[in-house]
Amino acid sequence: MKKVIEVEGLTKVYNNGRGIKNISFEVYTGEVFGFLGPNGAGKTTVMKSIIGLNAIESGSIKILGFDIKTQFEDALKNVGSIIETAEAYEYMSAYDNLKIASRFYDGIKEIDIDEILNTVKLKEFKREKVSKFSLGMKQRLGLALALLSKPELVILDEPTNGLDIEGTVQMRNMIIKLSKEQGITFFISSHLIHEIELMCNRIAIIHNGELVNNGTDIDKIKKEYNSLEDFYMHSIGKETEDRE
Structure with a gap:
């Protein structure tokens, strides 16, 4: 499969010390790729960096093979x-x-x-x-x-956030249908585990500005864990029973 997004060693630290550190992952053609993490984890910072709204402190980003630093227009011409x-x-x-x-x-x-x-x-x-x-x-x-x-790639930051049940289902179904029927690749961030589980093929998990998982198949997770929630808690180093 063709690589649509390639992020390698992406780092962006703000004056308050928060930010993202050494982020690396890949997204492939036709995927609905979920970027899962709590509010403030760094999801939007990564997305802004990918589309050129944040200056890259260190690391590299390629979209459809084009480096956003040196080939900015070519990199983003097929992105929504x-x-x-x-x-x-x-x-x-x-x-x-x-x-x-x-x-x-x-x-x-x-x-x-x-x-x-x-x-x-x-x-x-x-x-x-x-x-x-x-x-x-x-x-x-x-x-x-x-x-x-x-576009070949659509990047959506929390697309179902704040929506009611009907609106959430409509948005989710549209994304899945567009991916399957038109081959559009989606890169979607969310803090809603259930939505990521229902919508995405693979996921990366970001926690406190760092990736704790950089691309696992949802189907594999379902076979090895009771739920995506259990996988998430395991990935960030906490057991499910700790929350009870």
């Missing part, structure tokens, strides 16, 4: 992302948000926008202002914006 929150113009419609964003890419037509809105189940609401959208609808619009350039 939502980091922290899905941003959109609240006073505009879903369609108009995508129409404006389409100006940054070549060859995006009206039919393409309608197709993407249909994919994220927003086509019937295309003319409604985003200010009237629920949180789940805004998250799906964010996914539509990430898909607009027809």
Whole structure:
């Protein structure tokens, strides 16, 4: 399988001493790769580094074989992302948000926008202002914006955070379907163990800025542990009964 993301020895330490240290992992074509860890563990710092929003202190990152330091445009031209929150113009419609964003890419037509809105189940609401959208609808619009350039890789930071049950299931099913049917590779961060277990093929676990696991198959985990929760607690050096 082709390597889509290659992170080697990534380090970024902030003035307060927090950050990430010696992060290394690989993501392959067509995977839904989960990046699991508690809030504040360093997930967003890694993701920002991958898409060039953070300067790399040391280490290297390649996307589809391109080094983001020396081949930045080539590395990111096939990447869509939502980091922290899905941003959109609240006073505009879903369609108009995508129409404006389409100006940054070549060859995006009206039919393409309608197709993407249909994919994220927003086509019937295309003319409604985003200010009237629920949180789940805004998250799906964010996914539509990430898909607009027809990327090979989509990076999503906590895509189901704050969603109700229905919104969570819709987002999860969309990601799985896009991966299977269109071959899109997803790199997804979350602190929600259950969602990672249901959505992803492989996972990496980050704890206190360091990786304690850098790519284990979910199916293998299910065979060897009672649950992903047990595997997580084992990986960070704690036994499940310690929490009782």
